[in-house]
Amino acid sequence: KAGVTQTPRYLIKTRGQQVTLSCSPISGHRSVSWYQQTPGQGLQFLFEYFSETQRNKGNFPGRFSGRQFSNSRSEMNVSTLELGDSALYLCASSTGLTPDTQYFGPGTRLTVL
Amino acid sequence: QQPVQSPQAVILREGEDAVINCSSSKALYSVHWYRQKHGEAPVFLMILLKGGEQKGHEKISASFNEKKQQSSLYLTASQLSYSGTYFCGTGGNDYKLSFGAGTTVTVRA
Numbered sequence: 001k002a003g004v005t006q007t008p009r010y011l012i013k014t015r016g017q018q019v020t021l022s023c024s025p026i027s028g029h030r031s032v033s034w035y036q037q038t039p040g041q042g043l044q045f046l047f048e049y050f051s052e053t054q055r056n057k058g059n060f061p062g063r064f065s066g067r068q069f070s071n072s073r074s075e076m077n078v079s080t081l082e083l084g085d086s087a088l089y090l091c092a093s094s095t096g097l098t099p100d101t102q103y104f105g106p107g108t109r110l111t112v113l
Numbered sequence: 114q115q116p117v118q119s120p121q122a123v124i125l126r127e128g129e130d131a132v133i134n135c136s137s138s139k140a141l142y143s144v145h146w147y148r149q150k151h152g153e154a155p156v157f158l159m160i161l162l163k164g165g166e167q168k169g170h171e172k173i174s175a176s177f178n179e180k181k182q183q184s185s186l187y188l189t190a191s192q193l194s195y196s197g198t199y200f201c202g203t204g205g206n207d208y209k210l211s212f213g214a215g216t217t218v219t220v221r222a
Contacts (some may be wrong), residue, residue: 031208033209033210035212040214041214042115042200042212042213042214042215043155043200043202043212044212045209045210045211045212048208048209050208055208056207056208056209090154090155096208098142098143098204098206098207098208099142099143099145099160099162099204100160101145101157101160102145102157102202102210103157104147104154104155104156104157105154106153106154107154
């Protein structure tokens with residue numbers, strides 16, 4: 001079974017721009033969760049999508065948004081980038097049943113200059 | 114709410130043991146443990162469900178005390194490959210995992 005894939009792996013943007021990150025879950029998984037990881041902060045939950053619906057949301061500003069398509073692939077968008085948005089963005093897929101194992105993708109390293 | 118992990122970091126020699134603790138202020142339904150090596154994605158180790166279940170993965174085991182809302186990860190006879198940052202993720206019944214800040218484990222020869 002193929003694992004979770006994320007594209008692109010690296011991105012460099014400047015302040016004020018917007019960015020879209022993509023995540024393809026493991027085949028058969030209907031849930032995709034997004035996390036922001038910065039040094040010393042661990043994994044901060046952004047949001048979770050299940051069957052095209054946002055089921056949970058973390059405490060991030062509205063500049064962070066996402067969506068999920070009918071094939072379970074998910075995208076995350078960050079508008080009006082700030083320097084503090086520089087981070088590793090990880091997505092994780094699972095069946096969507098609780099409790100369930102989440103399998104992480106390799107992440108997208110975003111650098112905002 | 115983010116669970117609290119302790120210690121923040123631990124240095125071991127090969128063959129030594131260590132315990133990593135994870136505690137939450139809210140009622141837990143499940144605890145998930147992951148290990149992340151530098152530059153890589155977190156890798157799933159094990160999941161524990163409420164009920165005081167204990168699980169093992171090679172020489173790594175964990176326990177879950179739902180009354181105390183705590184979980185502990187036990188690294189036994191550590192190997193060099195155990196180096197990395199260990200995260201606990203705590204789950205309620207809301208399909209969301211909250212992760213701790215991580216515990217960095219360094220195993221030296």
